[in-house]
Amino acid sequence: MSFGKGSHLHLIDGSAFIFRAFHALPPLTRKSDGLPVGAVQGFCDMLRRYIAKDHGRDFPTHIAVIFDKGSHTFRNELYDQYKANRDEMPEDLRPQIPLTRRATEAFNIACKEIEGFEADDIIATLAVQARDAGGRVTIVSSDKDLMQLVGGGVEMFDAMKNRVIDAEGVVEKFGVGPERVVDVQALAGDSVDNVPGAPGIGIKTAALLINEFGSLEELLDRAEEVKQPKRRETLIEKRDQIELSKKLVQLDCDMDLPFTLEDLEARDPDPDTLLGFLAEMEFRSLSKRIAEALGEEAPVIPETAPQAADGEAEAEDQPDFADATYTAIRDADTLQVWIDRARERGYLAIDTETTGLNEMTADLVGVSLCIEAGEAAYLPLAHRGAADGDLFNSDELTEGQMDAGEALALLKPLLEDPSVMKIGQNMKYDAKILARNGIDIAPIDDTMLLSYALHGGLHGHGMDMLSERYLGHKPIPIKELIGSGKSQITFDRVEIDKAVRYAAEDADITLRLWKLLKPQLHRHHVTRVYERLERPLVPVLADMERAGIKVDRNTLSRMSGAFAQKMAALEEEIHELAGEKFNVGSPKQLGEILFDKMGLEGGKKGKTGAYATGADVLEDLATEHDLPARVLDWRQLSKLKSTYTDALQEHINPETGRVHTSYSIAGANTGRLASTDPNLQNIPVRSEEGRRIREAFVAEEGKVLVSLDYSQIELRILAHIAGIDALKEAFRDGQDIHAATASEMFNVPLDEMTPEVRRQAKAINFGVIYGISGFGLARNLRIPRAEAQGFIDRYFERFPGIRDYMNDTTAFAKEHKRVETLFGRVIHTPEISASGPRAGFARRAAINAPIQGTAADIIRRAMVRMPAAIADLPAQMLLQVHDELIFEVAEDAVDELIATAREVMEAAPHPVLTLDVPLVVDAGQGANWAEAH
DNA sequence: GCTATCACG
DNA sequence: GACGTACGTGATAGCC
Numbered sequence: 005m006s007f008g009k010g011s012h013l014h015l016i017d018g019s020a021f022i023f024r025a026f027h028a029l030p031p032l033t034r035k036s037d038g039l040p041v042g043a044v045q046g047f048c049d050m051l052r053r054y055i056a057k058d059h060g061r062d063f064p065t066h067i068a069v070i071f072d073k074g075s076h077t078f079r080n081e082l083y084d085q086y087k088a089n090r091d092e093m094p095e096d097l098r099p100q101i102p103l104t105r106r107a108t109e110a111f112n113i114a115c116k117e118i119e120g121f122e123a124d125d126i127i128a129t130l131a132v133q134a135r136d137a138g139g140r141v142t143i144v145s146s147d148k149d150l151m152q153l154v155g156g157g158v159e160m161f162d163a164m165k166n167r168v169i170d171a172e173g174v175v176e177k178f179g180v181g182p183e184r185v186v187d188v189q190a191l192a193g194d195s196v197d198n199v200p201g202a203p204g205i206g207i208k209t210a211a212l213l214i215n216e217f218g219s220l221e222e223l224l225d226r227a228e229e230v231k232q233p234k235r236r237e238t239l240i241e242k243r244d245q246i247e248l249s250k251k252l253v254q255l256d257c258d259m260d261l262p263f264t265l266e267d268l269e270a271r272d273p274d275p276d277t278l279l280g281f282l283a284e285m286e287f288r289s290l291s292k293r294i295a296e297a298l299g300e301e302a303p304v305i306p307e308t309a310p311q312a313a314d315g316e317a318e319a320e321d322q323p324d325f326a327d328a329t330y331t332a333i334r335d336a337d338t339l340q341v342w343i344d345r346a347r348e349r350g351y352l353a354i355d356t357e358t359t360g361l362n363e364m365t366a367d368l369v370g371v372s373l374c375i376e377a378g379e380a381a382y383l384p385l386a387h388r389g390a391a392d393g394d395l396f397n398s399d400e401l402t403e404g405q406m407d408a409g410e411a412l413a414l415l416k417p418l419l420e421d422p423s424v425m426k427i428g429q430n431m432k433y434d435a436k437i438l439a440r441n442g443i444d445i446a447p448i449d450d451t452m453l454l455s456y457a458l459h460g461g462l463h464g465h466g467m468d469m470l471s472e473r474y475l476g477h478k479p480i481p482i483k484e485l486i487g488s489g490k491s492q493i494t495f496d497r498v499e500i501d502k503a504v505r506y507a508a509e510d511a512d513i514t515l516r517l518w519k520l521l522k523p524q525l526h527r528h529h530v531t532r533v534y535e536r537l538e539r540p541l542v543p544v545l546a547d548m549e550r551a552g553i554k555v556d557r558n559t560l561s562r563m564s565g566a567f568a569q570k571m572a573a574l575e576e577e578i579h580e581l582a583g584e585k586f587n588v589g590s591p592k593q594l595g596e597i598l599f600d601k602m603g604l605e606g607g608k609k610g611k612t613g614a615y616a617t618g619a620d621v622l623e624d625l626a627t628e629h630d631l632p633a634r635v636l637d638w639r640q641l642s643k644l645k646s647t648y649t650d651a652l653q654e655h656i657n658p659e660t661g662r663v664h665t666s667y668s669i670a671g672a673n674t675g676r677l678a679s680t681d682p683n684l685q686n687i688p689v690r691s692e693e694g695r696r697i698r699e700a701f702v703a704e705e706g707k708v709l710v711s712l713d714y715s716q717i718e719l720r721i722l723a724h725i726a727g728i729d730a731l732k733e734a735f736r737d738g739q740d741i742h743a744a745t746a747s748e749m750f751n752v753p754l755d756e757m758t759p760e761v762r763r764q765a766k767a768i769n770f771g772v773i774y775g776i777s778g779f780g781l782a783r784n785l786r787i788p789r790a791e792a793q794g795f796i797d798r799y800f801e802r803f804p805g806i807r808d809y810m811n812d813t814t815a816f817a818k819e820h821k822r823v824e825t826l827f828g829r830v831i832h833t834p835e836i837s838a839s840g841p842r843a844g845f846a847r848r849a850a851i852n853a854p855i856q857g858t859a860a861d862i863i864r865r866a867m868v869r870m871p872a873a874i875a876d877l878p879a880q881m882l883l884q885v886h887d888e889l890i891f892e893v894a895e896d897a898v899d900e901l902i903a904t905a906r907e908v909m910e911a912a913p914h915p916v917l918t919l920d921v922p923l924v925v926d927a928g929q930g931a932n933w934a935e936a937h
Numbered sequence: 938g939c940t941a942t943c944a945c946g
Numbered sequence: 947g948a949c950g951t952a953c954g955t956g957a958t959a960g961c962c
Contacts, residue, residue, distance in 0.1 A: 192948085206948040590960055591941055610941085618942065643943055647957055672954060676946085683956045686945035694944080718946090718953095771952060780952030841950050852953040856946090860954095886946045886954085 007066060007265035009138040014054075014064035015127045016163075017145030018115075019072040022047055022104050024146070024164055026097045027838055030462050031821075032473075034286050035307075040096040041285055044103045048282065048290055050144075050163045051111045055273065056297045062142065066134075066268040069108040070126045071101075073117040079252050086252060087197050103285070110281035112273040114263075121259065124149050128255035131158050133265055149189070152255055154182040179211025187220035190250035196839075201249045202238050209235070220250060275300045288476025305476065322516050323378035325477045330508035332500060333373075333383040334404045339411060342373050342381055343418050349375050351425040351449075352418075353515035356434045357382075357507050359494040362681065363436035364550070364657055364664045368408070369496045370503060371415070372511040377519065380508035384500045385411055402500060412441055419445045427451065427518045429467045429510070432669065435546045448542060451514050454521040456670035457534040461822070461832035465670045471513045474520055479513060480506045533829050537861055538669060540868045544881075545667045545677075547871065552662030553684070553882045553892070553933075559700040560649045567645040574638040581631040588638050591617045597631075604629060620783075644688065648697045655682045667884070674853050675829050675860035677884055685885045689937065698934035708898050708929050710879075711936040712905050713888035715924040716741055717859045718773050724919045725826070725854060726809035730802070735921040742766035748802050749795075768799055772806055773855055775848025810851050817850040825857035826917055827865075862923070863887060866912040873908045877901050890933065902927045 007013070025046030032042035054067065079086045108115040118126060124147065131141045131153045139157065143150050146162040151174045154160060160169040171182055178188045191210035193201020205213070213230070217223035223230075224246065227239040239246070275298050282291035283303040295302035307322045333339050346352040353374040360366035369387065374380035385408040389400055418424060420443065428434050431450040438445050455465040463469060471479050485498045485506055495503070525531040579585045582601070586593045595615025599607030604625055607615045619639070625632040655663045663682065671678035679685040687701070688694025703709045719741055723731035734744035743757045746765035752758075764785060771781045782792035800807040817823050817836045824830055831853040835846035863884065870881050870889070879893035879901045889909070893901045906925045913919055930936040 195948095204947060208948070587960080589958095592960075612940065614941085616941085639943080643958080646959075647944070651957075671956095674954060676954065678955055679945095680956065683945085686943090686956065688944060690945080713946095774953040775951090777951055779950075784952070844949090844951055845953095848951075848953065856954060859946095888946085 007134060007137050007139055011065045011134070011137070011139035011265075012062065013130065013134040013139055013141045013265065013268065014067040015130055015141065015143045015145075016050075016067070016069040016113075017123055017127060017143065017147055017150070018047075018069040018104060018108065019101075019123050020145050020147050021050065021163065022097070022100060025050075026094065026100070027835075028164060030834060031096065035476075036286060040100060041103065041287075043097060043100045044107055044285060045287055045290060047104050048107050048111075048285075048287065051107070051113065052290065052294055052297070054111070054113070054270075055294055064142070064270050066139075066265060067270045068114040068116050068130070068268045070123040070130075071105065071115070071117040072121075072123045074120045077120055077122055078256075079122075082251055083248055085198050085200075090196075090198075106281060107285075110273065110278045112271045112278070114268045116263065118259075118262070121256075125256040125259055126261070128153055128257045129259040129261060130265065130268075132257040134158075137265065139265075148177060148185075149253060149255065151177065152182055152185045153257075178207060180214050184214050184219065186250060186254050187214045187223075189253040190220055190246055193249055194253065197252070199249050199252045200242075200245050202242050202246050204234065204238055220246070273298075279303045286476070289472050289478055292478070307476075322475075322519070325378075325475075325509070325512075328378040328380070328509070328512055330504050330512070331381045332404075332504045333381050333406070335406060336410060336414065338381075339383060339406065339414055342375070343414060345375050346373070346418055346424055347421070350423065351375075351427060353380075353427040353511045353518065354419075354434065354445075355428060355507060355510045355514060356437045357495050357503065358437055359496055363433055363440075363666070364552075364660075366437065367496070368437055368441055369494075370507060371411075372507040374508070374511035374515045377512060377516045380512040380515075382500075382504040382507040382511075383411060384503060386496050387498065387500050387503065388496050390497055390499075404500065412443065416443050419443050422447060425449055427514055429470075429514045429517070432542045432546050432549075432667075435542060436550060439546065439550065446543070448539065449518060449522065450539060450542060451517040451521060452670050453534060453538040453542075454518070454525065457530045457538050457830075458521060458524055458528050459832065460670070460675075460830060461673045462834060467510065467513060467517075470517050475513065475516055477513070479509055482506070528830065529828060530830055533827065536868070537675070537827065537829065537864045541669055541864060544867055544871060545669065548881055548883065549664050549666055551880050551882055551892075552657065552660055552664035553890070554661060554702050554704055555652060555656055555663045556700045556702050557653055557656055560653050560697075563696065563700075564645055564649040564653075567641045567649060571638055571641045571645070574634050574641070578631060578634045578638065581629075581634065588635060589642060591615075594635060598625065602629070602631070640691065640693065644694055644697065648688065648694075649700075652682060652697075652700070665883070672860075673831055673849075674857040675825065675831075675864070676856065676886060677860075679884075684883055687933070695934055698937065699932045701933035703892050703931055706895055707892050708895055708931065709882075709933055709936040710891045710893055710898060710901055710905075710927065710929045711888055711933070712891075712902065712909060712925050712927045713885075714859070714863070714909065715926050717862065717887050717923065718855050719769055720919065720921045720923065721826070721855050721858045722773060722806070722809075723921050725858070726803075726805045727920075728803050728805045732920050738924075742769055745769055749798055764795065768795055771796075772799070773852060775810065775851035777844075777848075813851050813854065814847050817847075823850050823853050825854050825861050826913075827858065827861040829857050829861055831857055859887065862912045863889070863909070866909045869908050869912070870905065873904055874901060877904065888937075890936070898929055902929070 022043040026043040029042045029046045032045055033039060034041050105115055116126060127143060127150060131143060134141045135157050141158040143160045144163050145160060150160060154174050155171045162169060174182045174185060178185050180188055188207060188210040191202045191205050192207045193199045213223055217226060224243055227236055230236040230239060279291055279295055283305050286305050288305055292302040355372045356368060357370040358366035358368055368385060370382055370384040372380060372382040384405045387402045387405060419426060425447055426445055427449045430452045431448045435445050452465045455470055468479055471477050485502055486493050486495060525534050575588055578588055582597050586597055592614050594617050598604050599615050606624060610616050619636060622632040622636050657664055665679045665684040666681050667677045667679055688697050720735055723735060730748055734741055742765045743754055743762050746752060746757060746761045747754050749765060750761060752761060767781060767785050776796055778789050778793035778796060782789040813823060817833045821834055822830050822832045833846055833850045835842055836850055838846060877897050877900060879891050879897060881889060881891050883890040891901060906927060909925045910923045928936045
């Protein structure tokens with residue numbers, strides 16, 4: 005087919021794509037030999053869209069992947085420093101480049117490269133040819149150089165972000181249309197490609213100048229007319245350099261190509277070739293998906309034994325999931341066989357199925373067991389007739405199930421047998437369910453926590469994810485059994501045969517993951533982290549969650565009513581001030597009222613096109629007008645009512661009268677816990693009105709709530725890690741640390757300290773923990789940026805150790821792609837070498853992680869030791885809020901509890917670590933949490 | 938399902 | 947000089 009009107013050419017910038025994929029995606033290696041293939045997989049996944057034909061009207065008639073070839077191009081002849089500051093290609097990316105070419109060929113897509121030419125120029129030439137022939141062009145790339153080409157039927161597509169870039173997008177980026185992009189680039193230069201441009205002029209200024217003068221040539225000829233002296237001089241003095249820059253950034257649209265557009269016609273891939281290549285790469289789920297799209301059988305990829313040499317997994321050969329045998333256990337004899345086998349083996353994987361996700365209300369429906377990969381059994385205990393079946397019989401237990409009591413009585417000795425390891429995925433869930441059935445499961449291993457200790461920061465730790473990633477197997481989605489949304493059924497309504505396949509598979513997967521991950525602990529030096537900080541927390545948290553905390557419904561309900569009244573009054577007032585009724589809770593409507601209708605200054609639209617109406621914006625507006633101030637009040641009440649006084653009531657368990665949160669151990673990257681359903685780690689405290697919600701959290705009659713919290717633990721850890729003598733001394737002397745910092749920084753004696761100066765020092769102290777920036781501090785303190793930067797400079801001058809810590813930590817993260825806490829917890833930082841704003845995020849996260857993570861480790865150690873320490877006291881640990889533990893204790897044992905728990909908390913780093921600063925724990929007590937805190 | 942907002946340490 | 951920024955979370959409401 006000849007190329008012309010109606011044709012649509014897709015040009016994929018291959019080199020740029022794999023560079024970005026390499027940095028954006030996790031470092032996947034081929035299991036059999038450790039060959040890095042993450043970028044290749046990302047590339048193939050992108051090409052998969054062409055197989056799936058889910059492009060709609062944009063499906064290409066012609067397509068090619070274009071690569072760079074050779075490092076020396078005509079631009080180096082013009083300027084020997086062109087791209088001279090490029091980093092070496094990462095070691096792990098190098099071997100993936102030829103593989104990417106092979107991938108392109110396997111997809112039967114034209115693969116083009118020309119020695120001595122950049123992909124950009126080939127793409128430019130092809131795009132112009134295609135456009136001139138009357139066709140459409142989509143350039144799959146986000147390289148800003150290619151933005152010159154946009155318009156007249158040419159658009160760009162950012163495959164990583166799944167976003168089309170058209171002429172409008174170009175204007176957004178460069179401030180000028182595509183035809184003037186070169187001019188702006190020539191002025192602004194490009195640090196990545198080492199294009200010099202005009203010193204002192206960035207994209208913003210360049211766009212301004214080009215828009216004013218019409219073109220670069222015009223600007224340079226009339227440079228005398230530029231008003232700003234500095235700019236004028238630069239433009240005149242650096243004219244040659246600017247003109248050279250233009251030549252460097254200008255794409256060559258007129259290359260002699262040894263092929264034609266017709267050669268790029270889209271062709272269907274040969275399934276054997278393509279699937280063969282994917283199998284060779286060992287892309288399990290990808291080859292399955294592509295096989296499905298092609299209507300072919302997925303290739304069988306053997307579960308090869310990874311080579312020990314590469315230091316990664318060394319799981320024994322595990323059988324194919326397709327060959328697995330999953331059976332039902334329907335009688336005591338069969339169950340006994342499984343129990344005996346588990347005893348003999350010394351371990352088993354186990355998974356419980358229940359009627360819901362809430363362990364406090366869900367009922368046990370069945371238990372699955374696995375001792376050998378590929379061989380698992382499901383023990384159904386409480387399956388009932390289908391919900392839509394005969395009403396009369398629907399609650400009857402289905403035939404062929406063991407009596408639950410009998411089965412659990414047989415299982416109990418095994419599950420409590422100290423010589424048999426029980427393996428689960430997220431064992432806290434199963435432990436709680438079993439505890440409610442009288443079984444104290446121990447000892448345990450948890451594949452979720454293995455993954456967390458090994459790979460925290462790299463990816464999530466849910467079973468579906470781990471299975472796809474490490475076993476190349478997509479588990480049966482639970483939705484296939486129970487549906488979703490309104491028509492969702494509970495697991496006890498699932499047919500037993502279906503339940504067997506699903507439940508047994510989960511136990512099978514868990515066992516396989518355990519065999520794969522457990523041996524890696526040692527090699528990654530996280531055995532102690534897993535054994536001391538992750539695993540022992542499971543029973544401790546299970547106990548706390550089961551205990552719950554008593555919440556007084558009447559208190560909440562009264563507050564809800566009061567809030568509702570106040571809100572209604574405020575709402576009326578707001579509508580009056582606005583002159584019309586609108587939904588105060590809608591940021592979109594509020595923005596339009598404030599900035600469009602009322603014409604207030606300072607309206608800024610975010611990326612969605614809506615005005616920002618956050619608290620900081622409204623606070624600024626509140627000086628000008630009453631309405632924003634009322635909205636702030638309304639928002640506060642609305643938050644308190646919906647999230648706390650209303651929602652908390654729903655969480656009171658009718659059986660216990662208490663609220664039972666659930667802590668996720670592997671949720672936060674730094675090692676912190678996260679509290680969900682409900683979140684009891686963000687109960688209001690900072691505002692007077694909000695703090696009253698804590699009055700609803702109460703102790704039982706005759707008991708008291710006690711709260712113990714670490715004082716300034718993160719700053720103490722910073723002082724220790726960064727070795728800041730002045731801070732250490734201040735902590736040893738028990739000084740007010742923020743006042744001490746202020747005194748040191750501003751040379752103000754402590755007894756002359758003003759609250760304002762102290763406040764600023766406090767903001768800086770916190771900023772340091774977060775990876776301070778002038779911008780962030782300025783915003784926080786609402787002071788000019790230059791002033792904030794001045795504070796930071798002075799701070800670093802007085803505490804040079806902190807700057808060293810930040811630099812050292814960043815350098816360590818860049819080298820190792822991870823940081824560590826003082827207790828050896830590893831937090832991976834894959835984004836640390838990213839470019840653009842993401843690099844800043846990653847850097848600050850890397851600076852923060854060892855500090856926040858060490859604090860998290862310390863309180864984890866305290867929590868693990870706490871139950872034994874207070875075993876003889878009539879006390880129970882209920883909640884953790886990052887640096888605070890809340891207990892419920894009999895009135896007459898309060899003092900003893902405080903003394904004991906404080907000792908455990910203050911000594912938590914021992915014996916592994918002795919901090920250079922003391923840990924101080926403050927205590928409070930009362931009938932409710934507001935009093936105790 | 939995404940975004941904005943706001944509650945906590 | 948320019949870019950876009952404080953770290954870590956979870957719940958709710960609005961909106962497509």
